Amino acid sequence: MGDLDALLASAQSHLVVARFAEAKADADAAFLLDPGDSRVRELYQNVYLAHGIRLVGEARERRRREIELRGKAGEPFEDTEDVRGLFQEAVDAFERVLAVNANNPKAWSLKAQALFRADRANREAAVAAYDNALKALDASVPEGPLRDVGRRNLSRDRRRIEARCPRCDDTGFCPECTGSGWRVTLGFRRKCETCLGHGICKRCGVL
Ligand SMILES: [Zn+2]
Ligand SMILES: [Zn+2]
Structure with a gap:
């Protein structure tokens, strides 16, 4: 070896x-x-x-x-x-x-995030991946404060994506500039101040 x-x-x-x-x-x-x-x-x-x-x-x-x-x-x-x-x-x-290692909670939660960031049509798969992350956490981390913190974080992340975002109509993009990052007033173009030009919804900003 x-x-x-x-x-x-x-x-x-x-x-x-x-x-x-x-x-x-x-x-x-x-x-x-x-x-x-x-x-x-x-x-x-x-x-x-x-x-x-x-x-x-x-x-x-x-x-x-x-x-x-x-x-x-x-x-x-x-x-x-x-x-x-x-x-x-x-x-x-x-x-x-x-x-x-199917019991790697980090891999499950990162997969959930990546799926959802890529496309909200993946919501169901992303939520399922968070559920698997919670199971993997229980299987790999002994009962105690570490597991509790992990549970809280995963549950919070899961809640953020489980329902449609009302602010951006669940597009994930800034509703003020419809995702362009720019706004036009009287012919002048300026960076969108709501999203600081990133074009991303502030509430569900998971893009
Ligand atoms: Zn949103
Ligand atoms: Zn904007």
């Missing part, structure tokens, strides 16, 4: 200096070598959680840039293929974690 130890050590050294792509390559190789090893499984889960979180961040950033580039007030906004693809890749990353 010398190879495995070397891969694990290499992955750690990459993670310490935030070389995520290299760490992920090591985690993939280690997982191929011995998917049953507990250290490998832990590394693999951590690496793919981080990978998914980065992808969601990238999707949101790109979506924001697209809103800014459009810069036309009054037009509803739609994601490009790029943004949709990034959200999908993120969901895939969280599912990889869950394939290794």
